[in-house]
Amino acid sequence: MAKRDVCVIGVGMTKFERCDREFTELCSEAITGALGMAKIEPADFEQAFAGYVNGMSCQGQRALYTMGLGGIPVYNVHSYCSTGSSALHLAYQAIASGMNECVLAFGFEKMTKGPLDSQLTGLKEKYDEEAKKKPPVAARMFGDGGRQHMQLYGTTKEQFAKVSVKNHRHSVNNPRSQYQDACTLEEVLASREVYDPLTLLQCCPTSDGAGAAILCSAEYAAKHGHSNPVKIIGQALTTDFPSDFSDALGWIGVGMTKRAAAKVYEQTGVGPKDVDVIELHDCFSTNELISYEGLQLCEPGQGGRLIDENQVTYGGKWVVNPSGGLLSKGHPLGATGLAQCAELVWQLNGMAEKRQVEGARIALQHNVGLGGACVVTMYRKG
Amino acid sequence: MAKRDVCVIGVGMTKFERCDREFTELCSEAITGALGMAKIEPADFEQAFAGYVNGMSCQGQRALYTMGLGGIPVYNVHSYCSTGSSALHLAYQAIASGMNECVLAFGFEKMTKGPLDSQLTGLKEKYDEEAKKKPPVAARMFGDGGRQHMQLYGTTKEQFAKVSVKNHRHSVNNPRSQYQDACTLEEVLASREVYDPLTLLQCCPTSDGAGAAILCSAEYAAKHGHSNPVKIIGQALTTDFPSDFSDALGWIGVGMTKRAAAKVYEQTGVGPKDVDVIELHDCFSTNELISYEGLQLCEPGQGGRLIDENQVTYGGKWVVNPSGGLLSKGHPLGATGLAQCAELVWQLNGMAEKRQVEGARIALQHNVGLGGACVVTMYRKG
Numbered sequence: 199m200a201k202r203d204v205c206v207i208g209v210g211m212t213k214f215e216r217c218d219r220e221f222t223e224l225c226s227e228a229i230t231g232a233l234g235m236a237k238i239e240p241a242d243f244e245q246a247f248a249g250y251v252n253g254m255s256c257q258g259q260r261a262l263y264t265m266g267l268g269g270i271p272v273y274n275v276h277s278y279c280s281t282g283s284s285a286l287h288l289a290y291q292a293i294a295s296g297m298n299e300c301v302l303a304f305g306f307e308k309m310t311k312g313p314l315d316s317q318l319t320g321l322k323e324k325y326d327e328e329a330k331k332k333p334p335v336a337a338r339m340f341g342d343g344g345r346q347h348m349q350l351y352g353t354t355k356e357q358f359a360k361v362s363v364k365n366h367r368h369s370v371n372n373p374r375s376q377y378q379d380a381c382t383l384e385e386v387l388a389s390r391e392v393y394d395p396l397t398l399l400q401c402c403p404t405s406d407g408a409g410a411a412i413l414c415s416a417e418y419a420a421k422h423g424h425s426n427p428v429k430i431i432g433q434a435l436t437t438d439f440p441s442d443f444s445d446a447l448g449w450i451g452v453g454m455t456k457r458a459a460a461k462v463y464e465q466t467g468v469g470p471k472d473v474d475v476i477e478l479h480d481c482f483s484t485n486e487l488i489s490y491e492g493l494q495l496c497e498p499g500q501g502g503r504l505i506d507e508n509q510v511t512y513g514g515k516w517v518v519n520p521s522g523g524l525l526s527k528g529h530p531l532g533a534t535g536l537a538q539c540a541e542l543v544w545q546l547n548g549m550a551e552k553r554q555v556e557g558a559r560i561a562l563q564h565n566v567g568l569g570g571a572c573v574v575t576m577y578r579k580g
Numbered sequence: 581m582a583k584r585d586v587c588v589i590g591v592g593m594t595k596f597e598r599c600d601r602e603f604t605e606l607c608s609e610a611i612t613g614a615l616g617m618a619k620i621e622p623a624d625f626e627q628a629f630a631g632y633v634n635g636m637s638c639q640g641q642r643a644l645y646t647m648g649l650g651g652i653p654v655y656n657v658h659s660y661c662s663t664g665s666s667a668l669h670l671a672y673q674a675i676a677s678g679m680n681e682c683v684l685a686f687g688f689e690k691m692t693k694g695p696l697d698s699q700l701t702g703l704k705e706k707y708d709e710e711a712k713k714k715p716p717v718a719a720r721m722f723g724d725g726g727r728q729h730m731q732l733y734g735t736t737k738e739q740f741a742k743v744s745v746k747n748h749r750h751s752v753n754n755p756r757s758q759y760q761d762a763c764t765l766e767e768v769l770a771s772r773e774v775y776d777p778l779t780l781l782q783c784c785p786t787s788d789g790a791g792a793a794i795l796c797s798a799e800y801a802a803k804h805g806h807s808n809p810v811k812i813i814g815q816a817l818t819t820d821f822p823s824d825f826s827d828a829l830g831w832i833g834v835g836m837t838k839r840a841a842a843k844v845y846e847q848t849g850v851g852p853k854d855v856d857v858i859e860l861h862d863c864f865s866t867n868e869l870i871s872y873e874g875l876q877l878c879e880p881g882q883g884g885r886l887i888d889e890n891q892v893t894y895g896g897k898w899v900v901n902p903s904g905g906l907l908s909k910g911h912p913l914g915a916t917g918l919a920q921c922a923e924l925v926w927q928l929n930g931m932a933e934k935r936q937v938e939g940a941r942i943a944l945q946h947n948v949g950l951g952g953a954c955v956v957t958m959y960r961k962g
Contacts, residue, residue, distance in 0.1 A: 201678060251637050255660045256821075256951045263821035269839070271817040272953065273666060276656050278637045284655055288670070295677030296583060435653040439638075439645035457651070569638045571654065 204293040205419040205427040206577070208236025208412035209540035214376045214405040214528030221253070221306050224408035225261035228536070229304055232410040238422050243412075244298040245271045249285035249305035250532035251278060261306070279481060280567030281305060282409060282535025287435045287573050289413045294430075299418045306408035307530035333393040337401055337482065339568065341393035342446035344484030348395065350447075351499030353487065355395045359386040360505045361483040362400045362525050368511070369522025371552035374537075376405050376528035400483035405528030409536025411543070428546045431468070432576040434461035439569055450485065454572035455492030455564065462574045463494070468560060470494045473576075475545050475555040476516050477538035478564040480523040489564055490518075493574070517555045520545065535565040535573065546579035586675040587801040587809040588959070590618025590794035591922035596758045596787040596910030603635070603688050606790035607643035610918070611686055614792040620804050625794075626680040627653045631667035631687035632914035633660060643688070661863060662949030663687060664791060664917025669817045669955050671795045681800045688790035689912035715775040719783055719864065721950065723775035724828035726866030730777070732829075733881030735869065737777045741768040742887045743865040744782045744907055750893070751904025753935035756919075758787050758910035782865035787910030791918025793925070810928045813850070814958040816843035821951050832867065836954035837874030837946065844956045845876070850942060852876045855958075857927050857937045858898050859920035860946040862905040871946060872900075875956070899937045902927065917947040917955065928961035 210231025212224050233240060246267075248258025258274045277284040282305035289303035332338065347353045363383050369375035381399060389398040419427045436458040440449035463469055470493060478493065480486035487501035495516065496504055504510050510518040521527050521541040524534060542561035544550045563575040592613020594606050615622060628649075630640025640656045659666040664687035671685035714720065729735045745765050751757035763781060771780040801809045818840040822831035845851055852875060860875065862868035869883035877898065878886055886892050892900040903909050903923040906916060924943035926932045945957040 255633050255658045255663070256949070256953075259659075259819050259821050259951060259953070262819075263823070268821060269819055271669075272659075272819050273670060274658050276637045276658075277641075277654075281637070287653070288655060291674070291677075291679055295673075295679040297673055297677040297679075437641050437644075437651055437654045439641050439650060567638070569641060571638075571641070 201294060201296050203416045204290050204430045205414050205416055205424065206411055206430060206539065206543050207414055207419050207422065207424045207427050208232035209410065209543045210235065211374055211409040211533065211537045211540045212407045213374045214407040214530060214537070216404065217406050221257060221308050221408070222261050222264040224406065225304055225306050226265050228408040228410040229265065229302065232412050236412045236422070238300070238412070240267050242300045243267065243270055243302045244300060245292055246302040246304070247285040247288045248272055248274050249276065249281040249535065250307055251276045251281050252307065277571045278567035278569060279479070279529070279531050280535060280565045280571040280573055281532040283565035283573030283575070284435065284571060286411060286535055286539060286575070287433055290430055290433050293413050293415055300412065300414040302410065302412055303536060304408065304410040305532035305536045307532040308406050309404045309530055337393045337396055339450055340482035340484050341396045343450040343488060344395050346446040347484065347488055353502045355387065356383065357502035357505050358395055358400060358483040358487060359383055361480065361486045362386045364511050365480060365519045365523040365525045368520050368553060369526035372522050372527060375522040375526055376403055377526045396482055396484065400525070402481050402524040402529040405530045407528060407530040407533045407537070409533045409540055411536055411539045426580055428543045428577050428579050430575055431578045432462040432465035433573065434458045434465070435571055435573045437571045447488065451566045451568055451570060451572055452488060452492050454570065455489055455566060458572045458574035459493045462576050466576050468576060473516060473560050473562045474558040475520060475542065476518045476562045476564070477521060477523070477541050478518060479566045480519055480525050481529060483525065486518070486523065493562065493564060512555070520550065520553045520555055538563045538565060542577050546577055583676060583678050585798045586672050586812045587796050587798055587806065588793055588812060588921065588925050589796055589801050589804065589806045589809050590614035591792065591925045592617065593756055593791040593915065593919045593922045594789045595756045596789035596912060596919070598786065599788050603639060603690050603790070604643050604646040606788065607686055607688050608647050610790040610792040611647065611684065614794050618794045618804070620682070620794070622649050624682045625649070625652055625684045626682060627674055628684040628686070629667040629670045630654055630656050631658065631663040631917065632689055633658045633663050634689065658914070659953045660949035660951060661861070661913050662917060662947045662953045662955055663914040665947035665955030665957070666817065666953060668793060668917055668921060668957070669815055672812055672815050675795050675797055682794065682796040684792065684794055685918060686790065686792040687914035687918045689914040690788050691786045691912055719775045719778055721832055722864035722866050723778045725832040725870060726777050728828040729866065729870055735884045737769065738765065739884035739887050740777055740782060740865040740869060741765055743862065743868045744768045746893050747862060747901045747905040747907045750902050750935060751908035753933070754904050754909060757904040757908055758785055759908045778864055778866065782907070784863050784906040784911040787912045789910060789912040789915045789919070791915040791922055793918055793921045808962055810925045810959050810961050812957055813960045814844040814847035815955065816840045816847070817953055817955045819953045829870065833948045833950055833952060833954055834870060834874050836952070837871055837948060840954045840956040841875045844958050848958050850958060855898060855942050855944045856940040857902060857924065858900045858944045858946070859903060859905070859923050860900060861948045862901055862907050863911060865907065868900070868905065875944065875946060894937070902932065902935045902937055920945045920947060924959050928959055
């Protein structure tokens with residue numbers, strides 16, 4: 199399908215946090231950061247792909263107009279939690295196909311309590327009776343998935359909680375992370391229960407933020423002084439819609455993840471063992487562990503072992519979520535896919551400072567949204 | 581930019597009307613219609629582009645899953661009133677670039693009173709004080725544009741009203757049109773004033789509906805028995821965001837229309853005089869007349885003359901809005917761009933029954949959304 203290489207020559211993101219800044223200001227900061235890294239003029243953008251879930255139509259245009267970038271084609275896309283990566287995947291195709299030389303993908307979200315939850319009404323068949331008094335729908339879905347994993351494979355609450363300990367520890371070195379504090383296993387387990395087996399420290403926080411990435415052809419990159427840019431060497435988007443509610447693991451997107459990852463491994467000829475660093479969709483601790491298996495880092499049921507053996511942090515086989523992940527860095531829906539991209543491009547360029555994964559050359563990104571899409575992306579340097 | 585021809589081998593749409601049917605049912609009807617015309621299997625869709633403005637995220641996935649079409653990449657896009665054409669333009673690029681062989685574009689909307697209006701809060705700088713007691717924002721914007729046109733060029737209320745008479749007359753022959761009744765100039769002028777110079781019969785109604793189009797390569801079309809399919813020979817998307825509120829004509833998108841049309845004429849080497857049939861964005865009568873000029877059918881200020889001289893109906897130079905247009909057929913935001921496409925593909929294939937424009941070979945589509953994007957598309961048969 200792809201006709202040529204796609205380079206990522208600039209990435210940017212805001213700090214993720216609850217804030218009073220307008221989305222236009224957040225976008226401007228992220229895009230300006232990406233332009234600074236790319237060392238190009240914004241006039242070179244032939245098209246722009248804007249991702250966000252909440253808010254009125256055409257905010258993508260508005261963000262660019264606020265920066266003085268008017269008139270170019272802008273597409274506003276959304277796909278719940280995989281919104282940012284959906285924008286990224288359209289941008290990727292615009293370059294890979296030979297249609298464009300240089301495009302912009304950006305994503306943002308001003309999260310307010312409730313909107314995502316209140317929008318998930320398609321799932322009311324399952325949750326109607328519980329809806330008003332119970333935890334957020336997403337926590338219940340990923341909690342149910344976690345419990346099913348425990349029943350099937352003997353995974354423990356401690357193993358899920360260790361995911362959160364790891365990602366909070368990683369975020370200590372990420373100045374753009376919403377939280378930058380380490381926490382102990384005891385603290386994670388003792389924090390307020392949200393929905394069994396999830397405690398508060400195992401749920402991503404409510405965040406505002408924006409991210410951006412500039413994608414271009416190898417020719418364009420070379421012409422603008424990027425002699426050895428990071429490349430996207432494979433990318434796939436799969437979709438799903440929850441239907442069989444008796445299969446909790448199924449409807450939190452494991453199937454989408456498996457299919458997208460398998461496609462990317464096939465496209466690239468690069469397997470999970472070749473990967474050095476991973477940003478994956480840890481909206482809840484349970485989903486990180488379950489996604490190890492969907493991404494084929496291990497056999498089904500072996501995710502707990504990877505955590506216990508420290509295979510997914512510095513010193514292990516892979517560093518998973520060096521940024522702190524959604525759990526600690528935050529998860530502004532439309533921004534998340536671009537923030538994951540930014541972290542991996544910084545890592546492959548050796549720009550990740552205190553959280554640098556030494557010698558990282560191949561990176562994998564996993565962004566999943568229920569109901570929904572999963573986007574898996576493989577990056578390579580050199 | 582485009583690398584190869586793009587064929588439209590199947591189109592479909594529901595009747596536009598206020599109805600109790602679910603959007604999934606509307607989409608299914610439109611897509612099934614397009615599949616029937618294309619004589620292909622839905623499994624051939626490599627990607628799908630879903631357009632809608634109102635409603636929760638990922639309704640595109642939901643619509644396809646309801647039809648049993650799961651797993652393929654789906655992109656949910658929106659751009660106010662140009663949403664349908666934005667989906668169409670992404671589908672066009674997927675084929676034109678050589679990325680895909682066969683893709684689906686569809687769009688739908690369940691309109692409820694108020695949501696578009698209430699979303700246009702970006703314009704509150706101008707309209708805040710009037711907001712609660714006055715007509716819908718869109719009527720005020722296009723009414724202001726009409727009055728400016730009257731002041732600049734001496735255009736009359738009767739000329740605007742004649743647009744509505746024409747489009748309602750055309751719709752008599754369109755069984756999918758929300759209204760199918762002719763009306764007189766006197767009736768249009770005597771209907772309730774919404775916002776000077778617009779009366780009720782010069783405003784598009786509130787509608788539900790869906791539309792779909794199947795785009796493919798020439799090779800794919802030939803392989804599936806379409807020896808002489810309708811082709812999209814040029815398409816451009818431009819954007820804008822209202823800023824200078826003192827220029828009413830400027831911020832209802834005339835600039836976007838001009839730029840998009842100029843690009844398409846340049847891409848194709850086909851000029852406005854070569855065009856036989858046009859579907860253009862007559863959300864209000866004023867905007868049809870003003871858009872004649874943006875599309876270069878006449879010089880600025882000469883739109884009224886085209887109406888007076890019957891140059892834009894059967895027997896004239898062009899037939900504009902043979903479907904009845906947004907004014908009579910209806911305007912479910914996400915569906916409109918696909919419904920315009922459907923009408924023109926039917927016209928070029930000689931399938932438009934009583935409203936057939938005899939000998940139509942070249943068609944032009946114009947879909948504009950404030951704040952916003954404009955998409956202009958040129959179709960050719962043979």
